[in-house]
Amino acid sequence: MTLHLYNTATRRKEPFEPLQPGKVGMYVCGPTVYDYAHIGNARPVVVFDVLYRLLRRAYDEVTYVRNITDVEDKINAAARARGISIAEVTESTTRAYHEDMAALGALPPDEEPRATQHIAHMIAMIRRLIEGGHAYEAEGHVLFHVPSMADYGRLSGRNRDEQIAGARVDVAPYKRDPADFVLWKPSDADTPGWTSPWGRGRPGWHIECSAMAKAKLGVTFDIHGGGRDLIFPHHENEVAQSVCANGAPFARYWVHNGFLTVNGEKMSKSLGNFRTVRDVLVQAPGEAVRLMLLSTHYRQPLDWTDDGLQQARATMDRLYGALRHVWDASLRDAPSPSPELLAALEDDLNTPLALSVLHQEAARAHKVESEEEMRAVKSALLGAGELLGILSQDPAQWFRWQPAGAEVDEAEIMRMIEERNDAKKARDYAAADQIREALKAQGILLEDRPGGVTEWRRAG
Ligand code: AMP
Ligand code: ZN
Numbered sequence: 376m377t378l379h380l381y382n383t384a385t386r387r388k389e390p391f392e393p394l395q396p397g398k399v400g401m402y403v404c405g406p407t408v409y410d411y412a413h414i415g416n417a418r419p420v421v422v423f424d425v426l427y428r429l430l431r432r433a434y435d436e437v438t439y440v441r442n443i444t445d446v447e448d449k450i451n452a453a454a455r456a457r458g459i460s461i462a463e464v465t466e467s468t469t470r471a472y473h474e475d476m477a478a479l480g481a482l483p484p485d486e487e488p489r490a491t492q493h494i495a496h497m498i499a500m501i502r503r504l505i506e507g508g509h510a511y512e513a514e515g516h517v518l519f520h521v522p523s524m525a526d527y528g529r530l531s532g533r534n535r536d537e538q539i540a541g542a543r544v545d546v547a548p549y550k551r552d553p554a555d556f557v558l559w560k561p562s563d564a565d566t567p568g569w570t571s572p573w574g575r576g577r578p579g580w581h582i583e584c585s586a587m588a589k590a591k592l593g594v595t596f597d598i599h600g601g602g603r604d605l606i607f608p609h610h611e612n613e614v615a616q617s618v619c620a621n622g623a624p625f626a627r628y629w630v631h632n633g634f635l636t637v638n639g640e641k642m643s644k645s646l647g648n649f650r651t652v653r654d655v656l657v658q659a660p661g662e663a664v665r666l667m668l669l670s671t672h673y674r675q676p677l678d679w680t681d682d683g684l685q686q687a688r689a690t691m692d693r694l695y696g697a698l699r700h701v702w703d704a705s706l707r708d709a710p711s712p713s714p715e716l717l718a719a720l721e722d723d724l725n726t727p728l729a730l731s732v733l734h735q736e737a738a739r740a741h742k743v744e745s746e747e748e749m750r751a752v753k754s755a756l757l758g759a760g761e762l763l764g765i766l767s768q769d770p771a772q773w774f775r776w777q778p779a780g781a782e783v784d785e786a787e788i789m790r791m792i793e794e795r796n797d798a799k800k801a802r803d804y805a806a807a808d809q810i811r812e813a814l815k816a817q818g819i820l821l822e823d824r825p826g827g828v829t830e831w832r833r834a835g
Pocket of ligand 2: 403404405584609
């Protein structure tokens with residue numbers, strides 16, 4: 376395996392070598408659970424899922440950690456606005472998140488720590504920062520003192536002016552330096568809080584990830600990921616907290632995905648230009664959504680359009696059409712991706728190149744001449760599918776996709792197909808055509824396959 380990854384910390388593509396041979400730890404910042412995930416939030420999930428699949432293929436032991444941020448002020452606001460408890464907000468949102476990401480073919484991470492279960496770890500870490508002179512208490516808050524760390528700003532490449540540009544807007548009077556950031560803050564009676572040496576309060580967002588990463592992966596681990604909006608301040612602050620509290624290096628490779636955009640602007644809740652994963656899954660099947668997310672290299676921006684999604688669906692139709700051609704070949708061994716496809720993914724997850732290799736392999740499916748060739752093509756298509764998280768269904772099932780809520784009665788369709796077959800056997804072609812047209816009017820297309828088998832699929 377010669378995996379190369381672009382490392383934000385060094386601004387270079389580097390060969391990946393795990394800290395311990397055969398063993399990889401990866402931490403990806405997960406959702407703040409207060410509302411449905413939008414399709415921009417799904418981009419890192421799908422990108423890091425491909426990386427996870429690639430790593431699992433090459434290393435014996437891969438630990439993928441993706442946290443759930445279940446204590447954050449947006450959650451409190453959502454609970455208040457909806458008139459329900461905080462636990463109801465976080466539990467129902469977490470459930471929906473799991474469903475949505477599974478629908479996009481993302482494997483569950485190995486560990487999914489929740490912030491509320493690691494408060495003691497956060498308090499311990501904050502204590503060490505205070506003891507080491509990196510943090511101080513002021514008016515019930517604990518703040519990280521940025522000038523106490525010489526290397527602060529290295530990950531994001533921000534100079535001091537840029538670091539405080541955002542903070543200047545509301546410089547709290549108790550901050551010793553405008554760039555200092557919150558580790559702990561006081562909670563009033565209506566806000567979730569935990570007992571701490573600094574009074575009843577709750578953690579800041581950044582310390583949550585530092586504590587959970589340490590609890591699950593140890594002080595130094597291999598890969599840390601997330602969207603590029605997290606580089607500053609979130610990841611910069613994670614580095615500061617972890618390095619200063621642990622006295623050891625933190626993540627070794629920093630991997631960041633580019634933005635999913637709408638008309639060139641970042642998709643986000645605050646701009647209101649978002650589409651939830653649920654909305655999009657009504658327009659197209661999960662694998663088409665996933666293909667669209669992988670059609671652009673993960674570091675580039677990806678503009679979301681309905682047209683692009685329908686094209687991705689048509690592309691998946693072509694791939695499944697090819698798979699159907701070789702479906703009957705029985706494999707002797709486990710599916711295996713071609714070396715070309717693997718090489719593309721190992722080159723900093725070059726999914727556009729991998730997909731073009733896959734298209735060439737799909738084209739071969741229509742030209743196979745021997746059983747041996749059929750096997751080889753099927754193995755390559757399924758092997759590629761396993762790495763990319765697509766082509767995971769029986770082709771017949773793919774072509775029958777229907778949006779949730781618009782399901783047709785499959786038993787009724789099967790009954791009509793039989794009726795049509797009987798009509799054909801009786802040479803009553805007019806009746807057979809009538810049945811075909813009746814189904815077409817309901818958006819169901821029939822395809823007669825060799826051997827007298829009739830398959831159905833949804834139009835469009
Ligand atoms: P959030 O809940 O906003 O912290 O986002 C969860 C994850 O989604 C983080 O890794 C973000 O970087 C990522 N993310 C949010 N918006 C976008 C976007 N428009 N494009 C790509 N990634 C995004
Ligand atoms: Zn994080």
